[in-house]
Amino acid sequence: MKILHTADWHIGRRLNGADLLCDQMHVLDQLIDYIKEEEIDLCVIAGDVFDRSNPSQSALGLVNEYLYKINIELGVPVLAISGNHDSRSRLDYGSYWFEKSNYHMRTSIEDILKPVIIDDHHFYMVPYMDVLEAKQYFKDDTIVAHHDVYRKITEEIHGVMDREARNILVGHMFMSNAKASESERPLSIGLSEEVGADLFKDFEMVLLGHLHHPFAIEHDTIFYSGSLLKYSFSEVRQPKGFRVIETGDGNKCRFVPTKCKYDLVHYKGSYEEVINEAVRFEDNNAYFKFELTGLETVKDPMAKLKMIYPNTLELRPVVEAHEKYRSTVDINQSDDGEIFDAFIKQVHGAELTEYQSGLFNKLFKGDADETD
Amino acid sequence: MKILHTADWHIGRRLNGADLLCDQMHVLDQLIDYIKEEEIDLCVIAGDVFDRSNPSQSALGLVNEYLYKINIELGVPVLAISGNHDSRSRLDYGSYWFEKSNYHMRTSIEDILKPVIIDDHHFYMVPYMDVLEAKQYFKDDTIVAHHDVYRKITEEIHGVMDREARNILVGHMFMSNAKASESERPLSIGLSEEVGADLFKDFEMVLLGHLHHPFAIEHDTIFYSGSLLKYSFSEVRQPKGFRVIETGDGNKCRFVPTKCKYDLVHYKGSYEEVINEAVRFEDNNAYFKFELTGLETVKDPMAKLKMIYPNTLELRPVVEAHEKYRSTVDINQSDDGEIFDAFIKQVHGAELTEYQSGLFNKLFKGDADETD
Numbered sequence: 001m002k003i004l005h006t007a008d009w010h011i012g013r014r015l016n017g018a019d020l021l022c023d024q025m026h027v028l029d030q031l032i033d034y035i036k037e038e039e040i041d042l043c044v045i046a047g048d049v050f051d052r053s054n055p056s057q058s059a060l061g062l063v064n065e066y067l068y069k070i071n072i073e074l075g076v077p078v079l080a081i082s083g084n085h086d087s088r089s090r091l092d093y094g095s096y097w098f099e100k101s102n103y104h105m106r107t108s109i110e111d112i113l114k115p116v117i118i119d120d121h122h123f124y125m126v127p128y129m130d131v132l133e134a135k136q137y138f139k140d141d142t143i144v145a146h147h148d149v150y151r152k153i154t155e156e157i158h159g160v161m162d163r164e165a166r167n168i169l170v171g172h173m174f175m176s177n178a179k180a181s182e183s184e185r186p187l188s189i190g191l192s193e194e195v196g197a198d199l200f201k202d203f204e205m206v207l208l209g210h211l212h213h214p215f216a217i218e219h220d221t222i223f224y225s226g227s228l229l230k231y232s233f234s235e236v237r238q239p240k241g242f243r244v245i246e247t248g249d250g251n252k253c254r255f256v257p258t259k260c261k262y263d264l265v266h267y268k269g270s271y272e273e274v275i276n277e278a279v280r281f282e283d284n285n286a287y288f289k290f291e292l293t294g295l296e297t298v299k300d301p302m303a304k305l306k307m308i309y310p311n312t313l314e315l316r317p318v319v320e321a322h323e324k325y326r327s328t329v330d331i332n333q334s335d336d337g338e339i340f341d342a343f344i345k346q347v348h349g350a351e352l353t354e355y356q357s358g359l360f361n362k363l364f365k366g367d368a369d370e371t372d
Numbered sequence: 373m374k375i376l377h378t379a380d381w382h383i384g385r386r387l388n389g390a391d392l393l394c395d396q397m398h399v400l401d402q403l404i405d406y407i408k409e410e411e412i413d414l415c416v417i418a419g420d421v422f423d424r425s426n427p428s429q430s431a432l433g434l435v436n437e438y439l440y441k442i443n444i445e446l447g448v449p450v451l452a453i454s455g456n457h458d459s460r461s462r463l464d465y466g467s468y469w470f471e472k473s474n475y476h477m478r479t480s481i482e483d484i485l486k487p488v489i490i491d492d493h494h495f496y497m498v499p500y501m502d503v504l505e506a507k508q509y510f511k512d513d514t515i516v517a518h519h520d521v522y523r524k525i526t527e528e529i530h531g532v533m534d535r536e537a538r539n540i541l542v543g544h545m546f547m548s549n550a551k552a553s554e555s556e557r558p559l560s561i562g563l564s565e566e567v568g569a570d571l572f573k574d575f576e577m578v579l580l581g582h583l584h585h586p587f588a589i590e591h592d593t594i595f596y597s598g599s600l601l602k603y604s605f606s607e608v609r610q611p612k613g614f615r616v617i618e619t620g621d622g623n624k625c626r627f628v629p630t631k632c633k634y635d636l637v638h639y640k641g642s643y644e645e646v647i648n649e650a651v652r653f654e655d656n657n658a659y660f661k662f663e664l665t666g667l668e669t670v671k672d673p674m675a676k677l678k679m680i681y682p683n684t685l686e687l688r689p690v691v692e693a694h695e696k697y698r699s700t701v702d703i704n705q706s707d708d709g710e711i712f713d714a715f716i717k718q719v720h721g722a723e724l725t726e727y728q729s730g731l732f733n734k735l736f737k738g739d740a741d742e743t744d
Contacts, residue, residue: 063465072469087429094465
């Protein structure tokens with residue numbers, strides 16, 4: 001069986017205010033083409049189809065359209081779970097009808113012991129759930145962290161599992177020792193999120209969502225597909241795509257990269273070289289985050305940058321602290337004039353002129369006198 | 373064919389803050405039982421399934437559950453359109469999958485010329501649309517009111533209609549000369565909402581939603597089902613239920629009343645008789661709107677009423693203006709003292725005492741002097 005494994009579509013997500021719907025469609029079109037050309041038998045979506053619990057109408061429309069293409073037009077069964085960004089009850093809407101077309105959207109903790117069975121493959125679908133909810137559902141006070149949630153869940157599944165079948169778990173969690181990016185919403189505050197990989201050793205395969213890096217974990221049987229797009233500047237160097245698993249005598253798993261419409265670029269340098277195109281980028285329409293020196297005297301640099309790089313999303317000024325002026329003023333030992341002097345040197349890279357120095361003394365001391 | 377015609381469920385609606393989900397389930401259960409027992413062949417829902425364009429999770433869950441019962445459990449085809457309260461793109465979510473189970477949720481203006489065909493019945497499904505939208509869609513500047521919208525739509529349908537078939541239109545509009553209640557949201561402000569019945573004479577039957585009174589119009593072939601519940605105190609005297617139409621040599625249409633969980637009661641009288649239970653109501657748990665006299669000296673009358681009538685939703689004080697004191701003071705001809713005197717007489721039903729009169733003169737004139 002040829003399984004396409006994807007996750008973390010986050011449809012409706014915005015990046016620094018930029019609408020990414022067209023970018024998401026661009027990648028989903030490649031996914032659809034791949035399913036068609038490579039004759040994929042099954043599509044697994046491991047959570048966070050939507051970015052928000054109450055998605056916009058355009059986000060709903062897009063998901064509706066692409067799942068229609070996969071499930072109805074191409075006739076490929078879809079196995080999906082809800083993630084921590086999704087609203088379970090909203091995703092559940094229509095799921096009875098979806099099931100009849102082999103589109104299984106599982107959002108409920110009650111269903112984790114009922115695998116979706118396709119040939120000899122038993123898919124245990126585990127939607128994201130939080131610690132408190134699992135604690136109440138299982139009436140088990142020893143559940144205090146995410147690891148405990150999955151300890152309990154895997155115990156329960158072990159109790160019903162058919163050992164002769166190919167048992168595959170689909171989940172949405174933070175697997176131990178995996179690499180996180182900035183754009184995964186924390187699963188909980190103040191509780192350990194990490195789940196130990198050893199819990200899953202009785203499964204032939206574990207297909208995960210949540211972490212955006214497709215190689216967030218290196219493991220023989222546990223895989224993240226990674227997210228559809230780079231959803232934060234911390235993901236700039238991450239490959240994006242989906243996984244394809246061919247089950248058989250030995251399972252073959254490979255990562256298939258996709259091409260984004262506009263890449264994310266994080267550039268550190270000087271305003272001068274960027275605005276004069278002394279530095280060249282692969283695509284000036286990329287989503288840029290610039291960290292630039294030399295902005296002190298430029299009026300509205302963002303507007304000027306956008307003339308050349310229209311999708312500039314973030315601009316941070318970098319102040320060059322010249323080594324020779326880097327000072328360590330002890331503010332308890334120095335007077336106000338000395339502190340100000342050191343500050344100006346470090347920020348502007350030049351000494352105060354006599355006029356500036358006089359002005360400071362006059363104004364600062366004048367103020368001080370008044371308030372005395 | 374036995375068709376059940378319902379509309380205006382308004383799931384998620386609140387009445388003066390009271391949650392009506394349980395009341396709605398109570399009536400929907402009767403509808404389900406009827407479908408089962410009377411072997412209904414088809415269920416038509418003529419718009420406003422939801423009360424808001426972005427329904428709550430509990431509203432979504434309820435609609436999902438009941439449509440599942442009708443369509444999947446009982447296997448009865450469902451023909452539904454969006455109304456003016458619904459969001460078309462939200463309702464459209466999942467509709468591709470629904471169609472495969474004979475649950476046709478039509479929300480799009482593009483589909484009005486494609487009838488849902490069941491045996492020799494051709495159902496033209498016309499979702500609610502506003503005047504501006506129709507004007508743009510049809511590129512027709514003569515569309516300036518709702519009547520023009522349906523003039524255009526019926527013209528278009530006439531062009532494609534199979535005259536040999538039983539042509540039935542399902543719509544959501546305000547038919548001319550029909551009776552409105554307080555709880556239908558206006559279709560437009562400043563434009564005529566009314567649609568003339570003569571536009572529909574080529575249809576064997578027209579099944580409508582929008583108006584909440586099941587007898588809002590008296591016509592041989594045009595029917596409103598009325599709303600699921602009484603959704604405002606202006607609907608207190610309206611029967612509620614659904615319609616059942618048996619098509620055949622001659623169509624037989626009847627109204628089937630349902631029982632509400634708690635009735636709506638609008639009572640006008642005195643606080644005295646209500647709080648002492650001198651007047652008896654059929655059900656003290658009904659949703660009450662009281663308009664009562666004798667409240668002037670009662671502290672927190674709402675709390676006291678709720679001890680006996682827990683679902684009191686509205687209380688309005690009625691001030692008895694005694695006939696003998698009803699006065700017509702000409703404010704241009706009278707001085708301030710005379711106007712105040714007449715006001716107090718009318719509101720309190722008693723003359724000012726000498727002390728009160730002196731106090732008014734002193735304070736009012738005192739104020740006037742100060743501002744001079």
